[in-house]
Amino acid sequence: MSVKEVDLKQDPACTTGLSNYLWSDHPDENKWADCVHCGMCLESCPTYEITGQEQHSPRGRVHLIKSVAEGKLAVNEQFMDPVFACLDCRACTTACPADVDVGGLIEEARGQIRQAMPLTGWKGTVSKVVLKGLFPHQNRLNSVGSLLRFYQKSGMQKVVRKTKLINIMPQHLVDMEAIMPEVKEPVRKKYKNENVIKAKGDTKAEVSFLTGCVMDVMFSDINEATINVLTRNGNDVTIPKNQTCCGALHVHAGDRETGRKLAKQNIEAFKDSDKIIVNAAGCGCMLKEYGELFREVDTEWHEKAEEFAAKVEDISKYLHDTGYEKPKAELNTRITYHDACHLAHGQGVRQEPRDLLLNIPGVEMVHMPNSDRCCGSAGIYNITNPEMASEVLENKMQNVPEDVEMISMGNPGCMLQMAMGVQKQGRNQKVVHTVQLLDWAYQKEDGKKEGH
Amino acid sequence: MAVKGIKSKDKHIINLANIIGDARSILYHTEDLIAYDCDGFTLHKHLPKAVVFPKNTQEVANLVKYCSENQLPFLARGAGTGLSGGAIPLNGEVIISLVKMKRLLSVDLENRRAVVEPGFVNLKLTNSIADKGYYYAPDPSSQYCCTIGGNVAENAGGAHCLKYGVTTNHILGLEVVMPNGEIVEIGTNGIPDAPGYDLLGLLTGSEGTLGIVTKITVRILKNPEAKQTVLAYFDRVEDGSQAVSDIISAGIVPAALEMMDKVAIEGVEAAAFPVGHPRDIEAVLLIEVDGIAAGLDEQINHILEVCKNRNVREVRAAKDEAERGRWWANRKTGFGAMGAISPDYLVQDGVIPRSKLPEVLNNINKISEEYGLRIANIFHAGDGNLHPLVLFDARKPGESDRALAAGSACLQVCADVGGTITGEHGVGIEKREEMRFVFSDEEINAQTDIREVFNPHNLLNAGKLFPMPGRCVEIKRDLKEKEAAIS
Numbered sequence: 001m002s003v004k005e006v007d008l009k010q011d012p013a014c015t016t017g018l019s020n021y022l023w024s025d026h027p028d029e030n031k032w033a034d035c036v037h038c039g040m041c042l043e044s045c046p047t048y049e050i051t052g053q054e055q056h057s058p059r060g061r062v063h064l065i066k067s068v069a070e071g072k073l074a075v076n077e078q079f080m081d082p083v084f085a086c087l088d089c090r091a092c093t094t095a096c097p098a099d100v101d102v103g104g105l106i107e108e109a110r111g112q113i114r115q116a117m118p119l120t121g122w123k124g125t126v127s128k129v130v131l132k133g134l135f136p137h138q139n140r141l142n143s144v145g146s147l148l149r150f151y152q153k154s155g156m157q158k159v160v161r162k163t164k165l166i167n168i169m170p171q172h173l174v175d176m177e178a179i180m181p182e183v184k185e186p187v188r189k190k191y192k193n194e195n196v197i198k199a200k201g202d203t204k205a206e207v208s209f210l211t212g213c214v215m216d217v218m219f220s221d222i223n224e225a226t227i228n229v230l231t232r233n234g235n236d237v238t239i240p241k242n243q244t245c246c247g248a249l250h251v252h253a254g255d256r257e258t259g260r261k262l263a264k265q266n267i268e269a270f271k272d273s274d275k276i277i278v279n280a281a282g283c284g285c286m287l288k289e290y291g292e293l294f295r296e297v298d299t300e301w302h303e304k305a306e307e308f309a310a311k312v313e314d315i316s317k318y319l320h321d322t323g324y325e326k327p328k329a330e331l332n333t334r335i336t337y338h339d340a341c342h343l344a345h346g347q348g349v350r351q352e353p354r355d356l357l358l359n360i361p362g363v364e365m366v367h368m369p370n371s372d373r374c375c376g377s378a379g380i381y382n383i384t385n386p387e388m389a390s391e392v393l394e395n396k397m398q399n400v401p402e403d404v405e406m407i408s409m410g411n412p413g414c415m416l417q418m419a420m421g422v423q424k425q426g427r428n429q430k431v432v433h434t435v436q437l438l439d440w441a442y443q444k445e446d447g448k449k450e451g452h
Numbered sequence: 453m454a455v456k457g458i459k460s461k462d463k464h465i466i467n468l469a470n471i472i473g474d475a476r477s478i479l480y481h482t483e484d485l486i487a488y489d490c491d492g493f494t495l496h497k498h499l500p501k502a503v504v505f506p507k508n509t510q511e512v513a514n515l516v517k518y519c520s521e522n523q524l525p526f527l528a529r530g531a532g533t534g535l536s537g538g539a540i541p542l543n544g545e546v547i548i549s550l551v552k553m554k555r556l557l558s559v560d561l562e563n564r565r566a567v568v569e570p571g572f573v574n575l576k577l578t579n580s581i582a583d584k585g586y587y588y589a590p591d592p593s594s595q596y597c598c599t600i601g602g603n604v605a606e607n608a609g610g611a612h613c614l615k616y617g618v619t620t621n622h623i624l625g626l627e628v629v630m631p632n633g634e635i636v637e638i639g640t641n642g643i644p645d646a647p648g649y650d651l652l653g654l655l656t657g658s659e660g661t662l663g664i665v666t667k668i669t670v671r672i673l674k675n676p677e678a679k680q681t682v683l684a685y686f687d688r689v690e691d692g693s694q695a696v697s698d699i700i701s702a703g704i705v706p707a708a709l710e711m712m713d714k715v716a717i718e719g720v721e722a723a724a725f726p727v728g729h730p731r732d733i734e735a736v737l738l739i740e741v742d743g744i745a746a747g748l749d750e751q752i753n754h755i756l757e758v759c760k761n762r763n764v765r766e767v768r769a770a771k772d773e774a775e776r777g778r779w780w781a782n783r784k785t786g787f788g789a790m791g792a793i794s795p796d797y798l799v800q801d802g803v804i805p806r807s808k809l810p811e812v813l814n815n816i817n818k819i820s821e822e823y824g825l826r827i828a829n830i831f832h833a834g835d836g837n838l839h840p841l842v843l844f845d846a847r848k849p850g851e852s853d854r855a856l857a858a859g860s861a862c863l864q865v866c867a868d869v870g871g872t873i874t875g876e877h878g879v880g881i882e883k884r885e886e887m888r889f890v891f892s893d894e895e896i897n898a899q900t901d902i903r904e905v906f907n908p909h910n911l912l913n914a915g916k917l918f919p920m921p922g923r924c925v926e927i928k929r930d931l932k933e934k935e936a937a938i939s
Contacts, residue, residue, distance in 0.1 A: 033791075034795070035791060036787070036791040036796060036797055037490065038594070038791075039492055039532060039533035039594060040597060040788050042533075043597040052505060052551040052554075052571075053484070053505070053549075054487040054532065055479070055483070055484045055487040063487055063489075064483065064486060064487060072486065073483055073486065076483070078481050078483035079483050081483075082483075082487075094724075095596070096788065097723050097724055097725065097786075097787070097789040098723050098792045
């Protein structure tokens with residue numbers, strides 16, 4: 001017998017043996033029970049790559065979360081730092097031989113931290129105003145969208161940039177302003193009087209479309225493209241009226257209560273749908289994980305959430321699996337593909353979007369090394385942790401081939417972040433959503449206009 | 453000039469921070485240190501005093517010198533994936549983490565060597581030279597994340613060591629910071645088999661007790677022209693073991709010859725990289741041959757024939773590189789995969805003569821029954837290197853102790869049939885006492901005498917590798933008293 005009893009008890013002296021998680025919905029013991037501390041996750045983690053420090057690695061974070069449950073650590077600032085520095089990119093879950101759900105544990109731990117230490121100062125204000133006051137309210141979002149449209153169209157943007165008025169903002173916000181996409185009319189507004197957007201030709205299936213909150217304001221052209229490719233391939237599309245923000249950003253930030261509220265509203269809004277199509281990887285992943293939110297707190301809703309989750313599908317996978325018409329027009333462009341974390345690691349969708357792209361005539365795909373490495377967008381991580389996000393982006397851009405015209409992906413957050421990377425490096429590359437390319441090929445085929 | 457941002461009044465923390473000149477390169481809060489209280493061996497936990505992240509050899513030397521002069525125990529750590537507890541700060545050490553020293557310094561294809569810093573990850577070396585047709589041979593299962601510095605300390609092996617040898621066969625030169633802070637180079641110019649004592653051999657596998665490696669010259673190899681991989685399922689372990697012996701005695705030298713038993717198969721199939729092994733077989737063999745393409749088919753046919761003679765249920769060659777990759781991912785993540793069927797595991801690392809395989813497996817089964825714990829077996833069957841994985845649940849009172857005892861009993865079985873207690877994972881904390889299964893007191897003393905030449909005050913990674921005889925206890929107590937006096 002090689003180890004004596006006393007040796008085994010050499011844990012830190014502050015052990016109380018009682019969990020320091022004081023609220024319900026605490027980190028799930030069964031999730032960390034699978035972690036055997038082997039370390040296979042280390043190299044997959046962008047924050048470990050940058051810091052080299054194990055409290056900023058997946059297994060380190062799991063170890064910390066477990067230590068709080070064992071009463072060895074308290075929920076305090078020092079614990080909060082590694083837990084909130086996680087990008088929640090899920091790369092570790094892909095790397096983990098035992099499928100440990102690190103992302104789930106992180107979100108649950110954040111829930112505890114936010115209850116123990118509510119946000120104060122400017123972060124608290126941002127959280128209240130933006131996360132609670134804006135995202136869940138489509139009309140307010142639309143107003144912001146109109147303001148942005150006014151900002152861009154009225155010439156104010158030019159004035160602000162020219163007069164250097166913009167310099168009063170922190171650098172990371174300046175960087176973001178620079179890559180803000182052109183704001184157009186949201187599809188929820190455009191189709192508000194149509195119960196069903198009918199398929200072109202025979203109807204093969206009926207699907208419901210989650211437009212996303214910010215997505216529909218900032219990227220309504222991608223939503224438009226999504227509707228186009230769906231209807232073109234025989235799908236009747238409905239946009240349920242009462243749908244709302246998916247809640248991913250709230251859950252990432254530890255506000256699980258708001259997450260549950262939004263989840264309930266969406267579950268209700270889509271209760272008559274058989275298939276729910278999403279074009280934002282982050283939203284899709286959240287919808288598929290609604291069950292997690294009710295795991296401990298509400299059995300009835302837990303069941304409903306699981307039922308709902310089973311109907312959710314990313315647009316690329318849906319098209320790939322149900323069959324779609326391959327475009328005949330040539331796009332003649334060199335592209336590369338970036339795996340959004342919440343598509344590749346979160347939903348296991350990797351090959352489907354690539355196949356969609358490769359099936360467009362004239363599209364030449366250039367391999368991106370480590371294509372499933374996080375770009376640093378990670379919801380609003382690039383706003384809350386600008387320094388780390390910018391380092392993650394820098395590492396990412398080193399792998400993005402220079403000799404391509406477009407970078408394709410399936411998540412709006414990544415699109416903004418990657419556009420920032422392109423801008424920072426002075427490159428001339430267009431950042432596009434996978435369905436946009438497909439839509440352009442169809443449009444070219446139909447002779448409506450030249451590809452892009 | 454004192455470093456800003458240090459929130460500690462401990463003079464050693466302040467001084468260590470000053471040496472590396474950056475408040476972000478030192479950890480000293482409990483919440484941060486707890487991530488360093490163990491490595492891949494989780495049965496022992498102890499908090500370090502601090503973790504420091506030097507960026508170059510001189511900083512390592514300065515840190516070591518400071519620790520040495522102030523009688524602070526210290527140790528080196530890489531990715532912390534070791535399985536025997538070699539990087540656990542048993543004595544509240546200052547951990548010198550080498551992960552920031554992670555550059556590939558040079559590649560010399562003509563002379564087939566590369567120079568890396570210790571924190572460089574094993575697989576990254578192969579990835580960096582693959583496009584030129586070269587690779588680095590030692591391939592521990594943790595190669596995705598373990599560091600070459602750690603590989604040197606533990607003399608790491610891997611699936612392909614059957615044909616190509618373990619780490620020590622691939623080390624051509626080392627730069628080492630000695631426990632007094634002196635920087636020395638061993639094996640200059642990377643010329644193998646230099647005259648004089650084989651210090652490279654002594655340092656490699658010394659488990660971080662003789663010095664801290666800061667630069668490593670390794671041998672790199674040309675990729676074999678071709679590879680073929682075969683999977684064979686057996687209904688009886690005896691048949692599988694016998695097939696292993698037959699393959700070797702037929703004169704075939706496979707690049708790898710791996711075996712997993714029924715419990716192990718249950719684990720890997722329940723985890724992240726399943727390949728669809730049948731659940732009702734008792735053993736699966738993964739056999740790989742490589743070399744000049746022309747001869748491989750013949751070897752493969754020979755292997756298929758041997759397996760058929762041993763009642764194989766199904767045997768087939770990988771149809772393409774993708775399938776081969778899946779088979780290896782399934783095997784190489786085998787240890788971590790145990791998490792899918794058990795909350796904790798303890799992996800042992802015995803070595804036995806190949807001919808004793810059926811007998812030893814039988815005895816391990818008996819141990820499993822006796823201790824009431826499941827034991828999975830994943831092993832490098834070709835070189836007789838067994839990895840019994842004792843599955844347990846640390847939350848259940850007494851189960852950790854039972855797991856340790858069962859693991860120890862497995863090693864006793866290996867020693868009894870003329871084998872030994874570790875093939876590639878090192879002794880660390882885990883197998884200290886089991887050293888007595890294979891060495892007499894005199895033999896152990898002879899080895900600690902060698903350690904004293906390098907590490908006279910035993911400040912560097914104390915309490916590892918050797919059992920704790922009287923005098924070691926005294927040294928440790930001495931250390932603690934000094935530590936108490938200083939702080």
